[in-house]
Amino acid sequence: MTTDPLVVFTPSGKRGHFPVGTPILTAARQLGVDLDSVCGGRGICSKCQITPSYGEFPKHGVTVQDDALSEWNKVEQRYKDKRGLIDGRRLGCQAKIEGDVVIDVPPESQVHRQVVRKRAEARDITMNPSTRLFYVEVEEPDMHKPSGDMERLIEALETQWDLKNVKTDLHILQQMQPILRKGDWKVTVAVHLGDDSHPPKIMHVWPGYYEGSVYGLAVDLGSTTIAAHLCDLKTGEVVASSGIMNPQIRFGEDLMSRVSYGMMNKGGDQEMTRAVREGMNALFTQIAAEAEIDKALIVDAVFVCNPVMHHLFLGIDPFELGQAPFALATSNSLALRAVELDLNIHPAARVYLLPCIAGHVGADAAAVALSEAPDKSEDLVLVVDVGTNAEILLGNTDKVLACSSPTGPAFEGAQISSGQRAAPGAIERVEIDPVTKEPRFRVIGCDIWSDEDGFDQAIATTGISGICGSGIIEVIAEMRLAGIVDASGLIGSAEQVGTPRCVKDGRTNAYLLWDGSADGGPTITVTNPDIRAIQMAKAALYSGARLLMDKFGVDTVDRVVLAGAFGAHISAKHAMVLGMIPDCALEKVTSAGNAAGTGARIALLNTEARGEIEETVRRIEKIETAVEPRFQEHFVNASAMPNSAEPFPILESVVTLPQVNFNSGGDSDERGGRRRRRRS
């Protein structure tokens, strides 16, 4: 029976006996307790702060006396004087065991601390970054035992931190000798802990103890926009977020027009590769400036994107993705070096690209799967990432299906006569009175509705410039609910609808939402081609979801998650009125925000999640919409618009409903339209 004191760590519950005089940090390491340290117990970094508890602990079977730990010492006092230390806290490397003791490791002292996500249903992120900091004392050179400075630095990492087979990049070799001497052979080293393709590598060396942090980028490379989060790899905190338009837009708004550009123009793919990499670098410069950090401190980056962007970013001609069988050059995840992609961050920074699921379902969908984890959901969840292309996942713990649907950019306000991207001045919310057919709306950057007092003053600075994606969904859904547009998508005339807001527009009609011409502003209307564009987009989206449901063998889903920046702003009610998403109780429709970006952030902060999503992607069942006859069938049937926010029947039944129906050739009947066959 041992007489050594017992140490119990909370919250882990790990416990063990240690000789009197053992530092708490040493005991924690021996028990595998997650207690951080950068300086290796030298009283420099203060990462190993712990809180001893005193008194009776029947649960642990321990009584902790006041003298259970060694006395508060000079190192701790100096640290407290200089930097402050919460009362009751001790430094784990200084406090030594004198008797039985219970030690709490606060979250900020844990290496694998949790980064809390805001949404209730989302799992927290466990910190496990690729790159960590280590303080080491390096043996000085001795000409009688000649060895390289690097070899002695690597030896120090092995003996002091148990890091094995550490390598270094050439650029570190080129810089390291003066740094070692400046730090008097004490340095802080950032080590990338390695991956499948690479051994652990030294990324950075600072003289002495380095107080700062290293950073990583989580980048969502979309067809239209590129968004990046800059994260602190020590805390997991997002220190800056920024976005730019994808500079490739000048080569084509949608993906297929970019693929065509590459086919029609020799070197066109390389031109697009250059453009997106240049855009990326501009974004990184911007985000680092915003966070006021040196770009060279960015040592890791995770990218998610659709397959075409994936190939163009990598410098691969996306030609094959433009035609069956849509063969990806590579589908697996990729671990590259930033220099290979001409990225101007840390010269040896790593780049991780999530795996692609299929030729049309990219790393962005994989990232959504990582963030929303349908494979871990007990109930059947439909995850829809609405962007220029919609990626759709359907699944539960049994299996997950995935497909993509070519919605086009209409949902983002493109191809819409008064459309614009979501920016101040854009109409984002709309209501139409079903009786008077009069609209009221709200614009981004203003909290007041257009029919409320003070609206004119409130929008004085932004003005009203157009309708953004969520606004166009709402206005068309409201037009449908108010009987301004029929199930087939035709807008009635002023006489048919009974409002002068319905105006002639060539052979069809348009609905006047806002006339700013008196003040020299725009006249904002919703035209019949606008409605056609939204019909095509929503039919594509719906058909993809429906196809997955067929493949899964279900007619309903338990819940729907709308992802994508656009998904965050969409009104579930209006989406259902339009028939964008299948039948589901309204309260079961939630928004996940930029889930692809969140997935990228998870993969950035937790390298284990990378292996996890690679495994999940291997198991996901991929459905290719382009060659599924049922997709075409669903698509043909899905362009009409139901007129209720209730769970809506699929089109076969919708068209039989008695409801308004406008025929551009006149022959109208405002109440109870007649059945009408659409041209296929």
Place this chain on the structure above:
Amino acid sequence: MTTDPLVVFTPSGKRGHFPVGTPILTAARQLGVDLDSVCGGRGICSKCQITPSYGEFPKHGVTVQDDALSEWNKVEQRYKDKRGLIDGRRLGCQAKIEGDVVIDVPPESQVHRQVVRKRAEARDITMNPSTRLFYVEVEEPDMHKPSGDMERLIEALETQWDLKNVKTDLHILQQMQPILRKGDWKVTVAVHLGDDSHPPKIMHVWPGYYEGSVYGLAVDLGSTTIAAHLCDLKTGEVVASSGIMNPQIRFGEDLMSRVSYGMMNKGGDQEMTRAVREGMNALFTQIAAEAEIDKALIVDAVFVCNPVMHHLFLGIDPFELGQAPFALATSNSLALRAVELDLNIHPAARVYLLPCIAGHVGADAAAVALSEAPDKSEDLVLVVDVGTNAEILLGNTDKVLACSSPTGPAFEGAQISSGQRAAPGAIERVEIDPVTKEPRFRVIGCDIWSDEDGFDQAIATTGISGICGSGIIEVIAEMRLAGIVDASGLIGSAEQVGTPRCVKDGRTNAYLLWDGSADGGPTITVTNPDIRAIQMAKAALYSGARLLMDKFGVDTVDRVVLAGAFGAHISAKHAMVLGMIPDCALEKVTSAGNAAGTGARIALLNTEARGEIEETVRRIEKIETAVEPRFQEHFVNASAMPNSAEPFPILESVVTLPQVNFNSGGDSDERGGRRRRRRS
């Protein structure tokens, strides 16, 4: 008891029973017999040629009937018609076992064939190159089972060649899709089989079966010259050799002046790095043109160099190497990518640098150790690599010591009044008649001695331009033997020596070797400063060797190997007259040619040798001459010149010998000079 036929392979002696119908290639693979194949048994590559033997083989206990193998087939006939096949040869993938048989695998069908080295005492090189070719048939894409083209290619390498965890570089991903389609999903792949820092990687992909080869470079990066061998990685053959002057010479002739240049000029080290890399690229372009191959087929390169060149080539400021404790930035071997060093060969080509032994003993010395293998020598061998710096190894199977000595460039003809590098027109051999004091000599590019008939016509094109390194050694040694120069290194006057060839040259005398002034050519003399320069150089060389002998505890060595391009041309007799090398029987002094270059070639062709030399270098005992008081002592004593080609006594006794001695202040005595103390 099995009734399956017995197959015996020679020369390996491996044997086993196989079912009737088993192809010989399959049997060889199962037994681990070294039988080459690129196409994997598809009858395309013909690498698996074997020679069956028929009749009685009592040694193997086998009788081979005429029908022991399946009949000669169409594939073999087609190959023979198209390419030719030696009579009696079969293709191992086509010939199937029908009865007991003895199969000889000829050397050219072995993967690990031997590359025969010319010297009797040198070991042959076993082929085991980093990069090999593999022919594979890749599964076509299927949109219902989406996976990347690369993943299917890698799967083919795994299933058809048992290559695991193969990765690819980005540039291959960028090119591979059209190649796969052009080859109708059959491709030949060059795979770098990986090293300590890197997993196996695809380096090249060709459509269909690729007939050609891939190449590697063995580069000896010297302070003065850069020499490269271009080797076929399939056969081991040197297909071209070429050399250039090191462009860094403009920054300083010797290493320390380059280190100083870096210290005195901001960015000077980077300037020198650029210069050497540019020179390297020019050399590679030249050598590839000479061999008429595409530079992109060069997939591997091995470099050997001294520590300063090593650092400058890598882009590391050699500052620390210029002062004690001479700390290398890194001493271990390095596995890099050619792009990191701005080399314009294959974009993913690998670069391997041999380890450095110490701050003054570089990867070139490691390469010499690999080529000359003192650690495998039963007798005690002194290996001297004579260049701008001399690297010296002393050892046997017990232990190996190493040091370097700063000889300076005098041995290469620099710092010599009429010195030049070894090129046509340079005097390389000299004899002086001890009675008449008249010289005769030979110049590079001409087989006739200067006193033979037809000499004038023979040298009409080259002319006589100067003296190269080996020439200067010979002329000074001959001057010493002819009594023209005394043991202290002074040249006698015309009166003292008794020849008008001794001419006044300031306060000292010079010896006129050749007067070409009548034809507008140069006047070639050996001056007293020339002799001083050679004395300093040879004293450094000798003292280093002597120091190692002290450390080893010996007074003599069993044999001496002179390495270096210069070592190949030096006359052992004259080297001993000058006291360049310690006491050893003349027939035990051999030349190894460019042993550093050979070491590089071994490491290029046999990757296992890389690990071997890394291990050897770890075990080599490093002696730092700069801080060894005994080195200074030896040096002071070693600048005088003994006057006999017999095993020469060290200087203490030399100076006591009665011999010629010239004093610039007159007071001469041609026969039996008096004792004289040198200034220290």
